[in-house]
Amino acid sequence: MKLYYFDNAATSWPKPDSVIRAMEHFFHRIGGNPGRSGHIKAIEAGKVVLNTRELLASMFNIKDPSRIVFTKNATEALNTTLYGVLREGDHAVTTSMEHNSVMRPFNHLKEMGVDLSVARADQTGTVHVDAIKDRIKENTKLVAVIHASNVTGTINDIEKIGRLCKQRNILFLVDAAQTAGVVPIDVDRMNIDFLAFSGHKGLLGPQGTGGLFIRHEKALDPMTRGGTGSLSDKEEQPVFLPDRYESGTLNVIGLAGLGEGVKFILNHGVESIMKHDSRLLDIFLNEVQGDSRFALYGPCGGPGQTGVLSVNIRDISSSKAGDILNRKYGILTRIGLHCAPRAHGSIGTFPDGTVRFSWGYFTKEKDIIKASRALKEIAGTN
Amino acid sequence: MKRRKRKETGGIGSLEGVITFFGSHHALRAESVLKKKGFKAVLIPGPREISPNCGVALRFDYTAKEDVINIFNEYFVHYEDIHHYPEK
DSSP states (O other), X not given: OOOEEOBTTTSOOSOOHHHHHHHHHIIIIIOOOTTSOSSHHHHHHHHHHHHHHHHHHHHTTOSOGGGEEEESSHHHHHHHHHHHHOOTTOEEEEETTOOHHHHHHHHHHHHTTOEEEEEOOOTXXXXXXXXXXXXXXXXXXXXXXXXXXXXXXXXXXXXXXXXXXXXXXXEEEEEOTTTTTXXXXXXXXXXXXXXXXXXXXXXXXXXXXXXXXXXOGGGOOOSOOOOOSSSTTOSSOOXXXXXXXXXXXXXXXXXXXXXXXXXXXXXXXXXXHHHHHHHHHHHHHHHHTTOTTEEEOSXXXXXXXXXXXXXXXXXXXXXXXXXXXXXXXXXXXXXXXXXXXXXHHHHTOTTXXXXXXXXXXXXXXXXXXXXXXXXXXXXXXX | OHHXXXXXXXXXXXXXXXXXXXXXXXXXXXXXXXXXXXXXXEEEEOOTTTOSSSSEEEEEOGGGHHHHHHHHHHTTOOOSEEEEOOOO
């Protein structure tokens, strides 16, 4: 059976051939440990890492690429920021659309004496700047906001929220797990202090890659300490970027692939990828919107939504619908709560969840038609 | 590979400056931006006698020191020190 991959919000597939070739090349021809020696393989491996850092810097308008540090995923980047910035007695604001990658660390930090306020999104999953403004206190140190929801695809107005944070002198963390590579991001224009991103979703790299942009390293304690290849005569952690946050050997083979993924996107243009995703959303909506057998979630159209559509078929559970899509049609979706229970609470789908379709650059119009027709068939035979 | 090595070592004698760095990111970026700007720059294993820091240092034309510093400032390259250190 032909398979239709609609789970790009979890991890993108397929990847460009150039990503796979770069990883093969690294294993076959390079294979050194960057920063650990002056021999040619160590230097070549270091150049692979530098190249990926510079490409990401150009994508997010980061002038100094050393301000990007690599992590194993967006979750690690988010944890690094939350645990590195917040201390007992600090106050932070976040939103009801956050993924558990933010909610779980925050709930643990609450036990450690951090005060947290949660700004509630509206039913489309949109977080309004006023909802955040209302929750800011005198001791608010950090605002953490998801750029786009992994449940509904709703894109938040990061620029507006960033401006508010700058005016109030509050650090601003953006979770770009769902947007890096598919929605334009400019850390200066958006006043982002910390940008956490995943390498294996919109950036088309392999799993095990991610990163964090750090504007203020003085405000951020490292989560991990250890060998960096630098200051080998000292037993204290280096204070300079990127070494302060990159202890232990990096996933260089993964970063070799990630660099090619970013290059692929830069060659095509983030804007044009966003347009592609948006066009497919319009086609999907055109097929299912207004049909009373379906409940659709999120803004449902316009530029404020990524390539994600959460759906329910009336009187069929999301798990049953997902199972039929998988087994009968070869359509691979993600069902349930998507690691974001409070986001489902905001859109009114907790605890039942939704069937989430998420597409990407390699998804074709005919795949969307196939998915929407399958939904109609399932609804019709109920 | 052999040809490239000969080419690199051939020009190195005239490069009497050595820049040391705290971390390898900055050494590699320094080489990349200097080459982009048309300067000769060769990564070498860092001489222990001038720096205990990261594995690599950069050999360059010492007479271009001022230009090099300006380029480093422009491109956010952080270096430890610049030495006049002719090859022995």
